[in-house]
Amino acid sequence: MSKPIASMTGFARASGGISGASFNLEIKSVNARGLDLRLRVPHGIDDLENLLRQKLSKALTRGAVQVNLNITYEHLQSEVSVNQQALDTVLAAMTDLASKVEADRPRLDGILGLKGVLELTEAQLNDEDLADLKQAILNAADNAIADLIASREAEGLNVQAFLTQRLVEIAELTLKAEEHPARSREAILEKLQGQIAQLQEGENGLAEDRLHAEALMLATKADIREELDRLAAHVDAARKLLKGGGAVGRKLDFLSQEFNREANTLCSKSNHVDLTAIGLDLKAAIDQLREQVQNIE
Structure with a gap:
C-alpha cells in the first residue's frame, strides 16, 4: 500500500518519566526544501541526540523539524561546594597584596562571589535510573514521531x-x-x-x-x-x-x-x-x- 500524501506542517507532544525525573518532548515541523533537524537536548543526556536524529531521519524525508526536550528532576537537589584549591589561591593572593597595598580586607561574600570559588553540582540520577530515563524518552519519541506523521498526513x-x-x-x-x-x-x-x-x-x-x-x-x-x-x-x-x-x-x-x-x-x-x-x-x-x-x- 502506498504511503499517503503528507504535509510538511505538523506538531506532536509526548511526556513521561521515572521515579525522580519527568520530561516533556515536543516536535514541530514546517516547510523546507530538504530535511533540516534541530534538536535541543538537556546536558547530561547528549548521547540521545544522535539516536533521536536517526529516528527522525528514518521517518521523514522533508521539513524543518524542531525538537525540544525538557527534563524536571524531582526530590533531587543541586549541591553547592567550595573549591578549596581556588579559595586557597585567592587567600594567598590577598595575603601577598596586603603587604604591598593598604586596603580593607574583603568581605566573605565578596570572596565567595569570585568566579570558581563556589561550584554548583547539578542534581543527577544514578546510572541505572539515568538509563531508564533515556529509554523512556526514546519510547516517548517513537510515539511523538508517529503522532507527528499522523498530523502531517491529516x-x-x-x-x-x-x-x-x-x-x-x-x-x-x-x-x-x-x-x-x-x-x-x-x-x-x-x-x-x-x-x-x-x-x-x-x-x-x-x-x-x-x-x-x-x-x-x-x-x-x-x-x-x-x-x-x-x-x-x-x-x-x-x-x-x-x-x-x-x-x-x-x-x-x-x-x-x-x-x-x-x-x-x-x-x-x-x-x-x-x-x-x-x-x-x-x-x-x-x-x-x-x-x-x-x-x-
Missing part, C-alpha cells in the same frame, strides 16, 4: 483535496481554450489574412518570399495545439502523483513550473481576448496549485 489530505480541485479547474480551462471559436481554422485564417494585408500595404510591401515566411511565422504563433496537449499531459501526470502518494512534493513542484510555462506561452500566442482571459485564469489556478504544493513532503 493535513496532507486537506492539501490533496485542494490540489485535486485546482487540477479540475486547469483541465476545464484547457478544454475551454481547446473549444474556443478563435481556435478554429477559419478564425485563424481570417486573422492571418488581415495581418498579411497589413504587411502588403504601402510602397514598401514585402516581397513574395518574405511574405510567405512572415505568413508561416504568424500561423505558427497562432497555433496553441502543443501548449494545450502539454497542459493536458501535465494534469494527468499530477493526478497520477497524487494518487500514488508518498513524498511527491518535489515532482509536483516541477510540474507546477511546467504548468506555468505553458500558460504563459498560451497567453503570448493568443489571437483573441477571450483566449487571453482563459490563459490568465489558468495562471491564477496554477499559482494556487504551486503555493500549496510547497506544503507537500
Whole structure:
C-alpha cells in the first residue's frame, strides 16, 4: 500500500518519566526544501541526540523539524561546594597584596562571589535510573514521531483535496481554450489574412518570399495545439502523483513550473481576448496549485 500524501506542517507532544525525573518532548515541523533537524537536548543526556536524529531521519524525508526536550528532576537537589584549591589561591593572593597595598580586607561574600570559588553540582540520577530515563524518552519519541506523521498526513489530505480541485479547474480551462471559436481554422485564417494585408500595404510591401515566411511565422504563433496537449499531459501526470502518494512534493513542484510555462506561452500566442482571459485564469489556478504544493513532503 502506498504511503499517503503528507504535509510538511505538523506538531506532536509526548511526556513521561521515572521515579525522580519527568520530561516533556515536543516536535514541530514546517516547510523546507530538504530535511533540516534541530534538536535541543538537556546536558547530561547528549548521547540521545544522535539516536533521536536517526529516528527522525528514518521517518521523514522533508521539513524543518524542531525538537525540544525538557527534563524536571524531582526530590533531587543541586549541591553547592567550595573549591578549596581556588579559595586557597585567592587567600594567598590577598595575603601577598596586603603587604604591598593598604586596603580593607574583603568581605566573605565578596570572596565567595569570585568566579570558581563556589561550584554548583547539578542534581543527577544514578546510572541505572539515568538509563531508564533515556529509554523512556526514546519510547516517548517513537510515539511523538508517529503522532507527528499522523498530523502531517491529516493535513496532507486537506492539501490533496485542494490540489485535486485546482487540477479540475486547469483541465476545464484547457478544454475551454481547446473549444474556443478563435481556435478554429477559419478564425485563424481570417486573422492571418488581415495581418498579411497589413504587411502588403504601402510602397514598401514585402516581397513574395518574405511574405510567405512572415505568413508561416504568424500561423505558427497562432497555433496553441502543443501548449494545450502539454497542459493536458501535465494534469494527468499530477493526478497520477497524487494518487500514488508518498513524498511527491518535489515532482509536483516541477510540474507546477511546467504548468506555468505553458500558460504563459498560451497567453503570448493568443489571437483573441477571450483566449487571453482563459490563459490568465489558468495562471491564477496554477499559482494556487504551486503555493500549496510547497506544503507537500
